[in-house]
Amino acid sequence: MxxxxxxxxxxxxxxxxxxxxxxxxxxxxPVDAVNLSLWLNVGSAQESDDINGMxxxxxxxxxxxxxxxxxxxxxxLIEQRGGATNAATSQDYTQYYITTAPADFADLAPxxxxxxxxxxxxxxxxxxxxxxxxxxxxxxxxxxRRRLFYQxxxxxxxxxxxxxxxxGPTTVIEELQAQQMRDFHQHWYNxxxxxxxxxxxxxxxxxxxxxxxxxxxAPSRPRPRHSNWTPETPFTTVERQEVTDSSLKQxxxxxxxxxxxxxxxxxxxxxDVIASILATGRTSRLVRDLREExxxxxxxxxxxxTQALQGTFYVAAQCPTENIGxxxxxxxxxxxxxxxxxxxxxxVERVRTQxxxxxxxSNESPSNRAGLYGYYHTVIGDLExxxxxxxxxxxxxxxxxxxxxxxxxxxxxxxxxxxxxxxA
Numbered sequence: 001m002x003x004x005x006x007x008x009x010x011x012x013x014x015x016x017x018x019x020x021x022x023x024x025x026x027x028x029x030p031v032d033a034v035n036l037s038l039w040l041n042v043g044s045a046q047e048s049d050d051i052n053g054m055x056x057x058x059x060x061x062x063x064x065x066x067x068x069x070x071x072x073x074x075x076x077l078i079e080q081r082g083g084a085t086n087a088a089t090s091q092d093y094t095q096y097y098i099t100t101a102p103a104d105f106a107d108l109a110p111x112x113x114x115x116x117x118x119x120x121x122x123x124x125x126x127x128x129x130x131x132x133x134x135x136x137x138x139x140x141x142x143x144x145r146r147r148l149f150y151q152x153x154x155x156x157x158x159x160x161x162x163x164x165x166x167x168g169p170t171t172v173i174e175e176l177q178a179q180q181m182r183d184f185h186q187h188w189y190n191x192x193x194x195x196x197x198x199x200x201x202x203x204x205x206x207x208x209x210x211x212x213x214x215x216x217x218a219p220s221r222p223r224p225r226h227s228n229w230t231p232e233t234p235f236t237t238v239e240r241q242e243v244t245d246s247s248l249k250q251x252x253x254x255x256x257x258x259x260x261x262x263x264x265x266x267x268x269x270x271x272d273v274i275a276s277i278l279a280t281g282r283t284s285r286l287v288r289d290l291r292e293e294x295x296x297x298x299x300x301x302x303x304x305x306t307q308a309l310q311g312t313f314y315v316a317a318q319c320p321t322e323n324i325g326x327x328x329x330x331x332x333x334x335x336x337x338x339x340x341x342x343x344x345x346x347x348v349e350r351v352r353t354q355x356x357x358x359x360x361x362s363n364e365s366p367s368n369r370a371g372l373y374g375y376y377h378t379v380i381g382d383l384e385x386x387x388x389x390x391x392x393x394x395x396x397x398x399x400x401x402x403x404x405x406x407x408x409x410x411x412x413x414x415x416x417x418x419x420x421x422x423x424a
Contacts, residue, residue, distance in 0.1 A: 012027075012387060013025050013026060013027035013197075013199075013204075013373055013383070014026050014027065014204050014208065015377075015383065016208055016212070018191070018212060018215055018216075019220065020191040020192070020215065020218050020219065020220035020221075021190070021191045021192025021193075021194075021220060021221075021223060022191045022192070022194050022195075022196060022215045022218065023194070023195045023196070023377060024195075024196050024197075024198070024208055024211050024212065024215075025195065025196070025197045025198070025373045025374070025377060025383070026197075026198050026199070026204045026207040026208045026211075027198075027199045027204060027369065027373075028199075028200070028201065028202060028203055028204050028207070029199050029200055029201060029366050029369060030201055031200065031201055031365065031366055032101065032102065032201055033099055033100070033101065033102070033200050033201065033365075033366050034099070034100050034101070034102050034105040034198065034199070034200025034201065034202060034207070034366060035097060035098070035099045035197075035198070035199050035200055035365075035366035035367040035369075035370045036097060036098050036099075036100075036105070036109055036112055036196065036197070036198045036211075036370070037095055037096070037097040037196075037197045037198075037367070037370040037371060037374045038095070038096045038097070038112065038113070038116050038194060038195075038196050038197075039093055039094070039095050039194065039195040039196075039197065039374040039375075039377070039378040040093060040094040040095075040116075040188060040189060040193055040194055040378075041093060041188075041193045041194075041195070041226075041378050041379075042055060042093070042094060042188040042189075042193065042224075043055050043089055043090045043091045043092045043093050043094055043166065044056065044089065044090070044091045044161065044164060044165075044166045044168070045091040045092055045160075045161040045162065045227075045229075045308070045309060046161075046188070046226060046227060047161070047164075047168075049164070049172075050172065051168075051172065051176065051180060051184070052164050052165075052168040052169065052172050053133070053137075053165075053166070053167055053168015053169070053172055053173050053176070054168070054176060054180070054181060054184050055089050055094055055166070055184075055188075056089040056133070056166050056167055056168065057129070057130075057133050057168070057173065057176065057181065058094075058119075058121075058181055058184060058185060059087045059088070059089045059094055059096075060129050060132065060133065061119060061121050061125065061126060061129060061181060062087070062096065062115050062116055062119045063075065063087075063115060064119070064120070064121070064122065064125040064129070065115070065119075065120055065122070065125070066114050066115055066118040066119060066120050067118065067120060068114055068118070069111065069114060069115060071125065074111055074112075074114075074115050077108065077111055078098055078100070078108060078111070081100065081101065081104045081107075081108065082101065083098055083099055083100040083101070083104065083108060084098065084099045085097065085098045085099075085112070089166055090166060091161065091162055091166060091307065091308075092307060092308040092309075092378070092379050093374075093375070093378045093379060095371070095374060096112065096115075096116050097112075097367065097370065097371075098112045099366065099367055102200060102201045102202050105200065105202060105207075105210065106210050109198075109210055109211065109214060110214050113196075113211075113214050113215065116189065116194075117189060117191075117218060119185060119189075121178055121181050121182050121185060122178075123178045126178040126181065127178075130173065130174070130176075133167070133173050134170060134173055134174070136167060137167050137168070137169075137170055137173065138170075140165070140167055142247075144245065144247060144248055144252060144419065145252075147245070147419070148252050148253075148254050148316070148417060148419055149254065149316075150165050151241065151243070151254075151417045151419075152254040152256050152314065152415065152417045153165075153256075153312070155239060155241050155256070155415045155416075155417055156256045156258065156312060156415045157232060157258075157310075158232060159229075159232060160229055160231075160232060160309055160310060161227075161229070161309075162307060162309065162310070162312070187224055188224055190221050190222075190223065190224055191215065191218045191219070191220065191221065192220070192221060192222065192223035192224075193223055193224055195374055195377045195378050196211050196215070197370040197371075197373045197374040197377070198210075198211060198370065199366040199367075199369045199370045199373075200366045229309045231258070231260075231261070231263075231309065231310040232258055232310060233258070234257065234258050234408065234410065234413065235257065235258065235410070235413040235414050235415060236413050237412075237413055238412070238413060238414060238415075238416065239414075239415045239416070240415075240416050240417075240418070241415075241416070241417045241418070242417075242418045242419075242420065243417070243418070243419055243420070244419075244420050244421070244422045244423075245419045245420070245421065245422065246421070246422040248419060248420070248421040248422075249421060250298065250318050250319060250320060250321070250421065251318070251319055251320065251321045251323075251324050251418065251419060251420050251421065252316070252317070252318050252319075252418075252419045253316070253317050253319075253324060253327065253328065253416060253417065253418045253419070254314055254315070254316045254317075254416065254417050255314060255315045255316075255328070255331060255414050255415065255416045256312055256313065256314045256414060256415040256416070257312070257313045257314070257408060257409055257410070257414050257415075258310060258311070258312065258408075259271055259304065259310075259311040259312065259313045259408045259409075260310070260311050260408070261306055261307045261308060261309055261310045261311040262306055262307065262308045262309075262311075262379055262380050263308075263309075265306070265380065265385055267404065267407075267408075268304065268306045268311060269392050269393055269395075269396050269400075270396050270400045270401045270403070270404035271304040271311070271313055271404050271408065271409075272304050272355060272393065273348075273351055273352060273355055273393060273396050273401055274302075274304070274338065274401055274404060274405060274409070275302045275303055275304045275313070276302075276351045276354055276355050277338075277343060277347065277351050277401075278302040278315070278334065279300055279301050279302035279315070280302075280351070280354060280355075281354070285334055286300050286302065286315070286330075286331065286334060287300060289330065289334070290317070290327060290330055290331075294330075296319055296323045296326055296327050296330065297317045297318060297319040297323070297327055298318050298319060299316075299317065299318040300315070300316070300317040300318075301315070301316050301317075302314070302315050302316075303316075307379075308379045313408065313409060315331050317331075321420055321421060324418060324420070328416065332411035332412070333411070335405060335409050335410075335411040336411045338401065338402065338405035338409070339402060339405045339406045339409075339411070341402075342398040342399065342401075342402055343398045343401055343402075344398075345398065348396075348397070348398050348401070352393055352394050352396060353394070355393045356389075356390035356391075356393045356394050357390075359389055359390055359393070360390055372386050373386060
């Protein structure tokens, strides 16, 4: 089945679903490169607590060879032609990609498909890689910004798997077995659970033809079922956690709200704009007030994370310890102002344009465009919102932003983690 999506702010890719369930998304782009991104609809959210970290560990093991490719051979074949390869694991997906010259794509793409679908997961290689994973966990735990984020997510979600780190805990990684990983790979690395996105300077028909020929041998299996999670209700009070950290020179805090995710995209657009109104650029409200004018913080940021199961809106700040209370109060006052007053049309227009243009500018390379399509098809299940995102943002009104603030950003109910330096 082949279809072309309606054109909007971005060129429309061609989407084709093969008989074995693989979805191919292809687009010709006049840049002298081709990016192939393979997206698996599985991340740490689909793990149970006793295998937390498996998806990320498997991402490493995919590069350790197949029956056709010895250890290290895949990277050598890519790099000797000047290509690049990498991967990433999140709660909601796992992504693998290669970038090649157009002339090399037909030769190198089959190797990418081979390592992802046919990873051998050898026992000895599995044991060797365990120490690499454990070291990555240690480095992550040594990073104050990551520690704060992990603690905030653990506080924010009582049930949803977003409470857990993608890397998993050391105690679980130490006990994982290679056969468990082979079973995990067999179950989730299924053609029906895979989206292949290819963007670059070859005709769309040729890009699809190369992948279609390689995927033809992949057996058809039922699409694996995902866990049926229910979004958690918003906070009704302030839920606070405070810790001391001897590695810090300044305090850090993160305030979080449970907000809509991928299942209610229309509710996310006003929140995206609010995040920029609050903390994108020196003229944004929190940056101008708390950093530039009052000097309460050294750093402050705001993000609206649209995840598959439920979204997270958060404000993170770094400040002197004595300013913690003033910073928290100021943030809640700014949120209350968003509920009480309409944002001026001048500010709305500036931020709408800023958010929409940032989205457009960040998707002007084959790899970024492939990432955009892969994320939306895998997590959202629909490409049209990706193509329409700038227009949807430009249509957000001041009234919609106030309604979103009133519905989701209660200044009297949120989660907050405060990390204080250990006093001398």
